[in-house]
Amino acid sequence: MSQHKHTLAIVDDHPIVIEGIKNLLSDHTDIEITGSFTNGRDFLDYFTHTPVQIVLLDITLPDIGGIDLCKEIKTLAADTVVIAFSNHNERSMIMKMLQNGASGYLLKNASSAELINCIHEAIEGRITFSASIQEIISRPQIAEIREIPMLTRRENEILKLIASGKTTVDIATDLFLSKLTIETHRRNLLQKFGVRNVAQLISTATQLGVL
Structure with a gap:
């Protein structure tokens, strides 16, 4: 029985980076690179008629910013997984990518093992980061300090x-509960922490010492 392949496109304005990623992924038979692009518009032209499951996306592109492109990708195909792959380590940029629907964020100095691991975690529906990004978003930010919300025992468990x-x-x-019940608890957690997505929930709960 043939192994199911996950289709992946690379969008990066440095051809040498694209070639490096292709080489890294060549031994992973579950991932098929179906396209590589050095600007956002060429990718969008391709993407509108050739859907892909994963987009490895640079933030700095010559024609359209990766943050805006991420939002456009998610608008066109909400199920497509976008992973930011960038030299930018500013917290504000990381959070903007996540707010626009990215499933992960890696710095370009990440190891090959981190890249492979992040791709697989994102495929599984997780929010994923390289180690250096995880460290950046976990740092407490004075401007974000807020009152710790009161959580039920079940909410704590689910968080x-x-x-x-x-x-x-x-x-x-x-937990032997229905999917609907878990979704309700998830929505309640987002509301209590005043955040819009799971990545922000984890980051804020970590900063507040709840996790």
């Missing part, structure tokens, strides 16, 4: 499972 990378289906199975 920890979300932070461990478990999906809604995984959590429902582990």
Whole structure:
């Protein structure tokens, strides 16, 4: 039985980076690189008629910013996984990418093992970061310090499972609850922490010492 392949496109304005990624992924038979592009517009022209599952996206492109391009990709195909791959380590840029729908963020100095691991985690529906990015977003920010919300025992339990990378289906199975119940708890957690997505939830809960 042939192995299912996950299709991936690379968008980066440095051909040498594209070649390096192709070489790194060549031994991974579950990932098929179906296209590589040095600017955003060429990628969008391709993407509108050839869907891909994963986009490895540089933030600095010659024609359209990666942050805006990420949002456009998610508008066109919400299920497409976008992973930022950049030299930029500014916290504000990381958070903007996540707010626009990115599933992960890696610095270009990440190891090959980190790149492969992040791609696989993103495929599984997790929010994923290279180690250096994880360290950056976990630093407490004075401007973001706020009152710790009151959580129920169940909300605390689900928050920890979300932070461990478990999906809604995984959590429902582990806790013998319905998927709908877990989704309700997830929405309540986002509301209590005043955040819009899981990446912000984990980051804020970590800063507040809840995780």
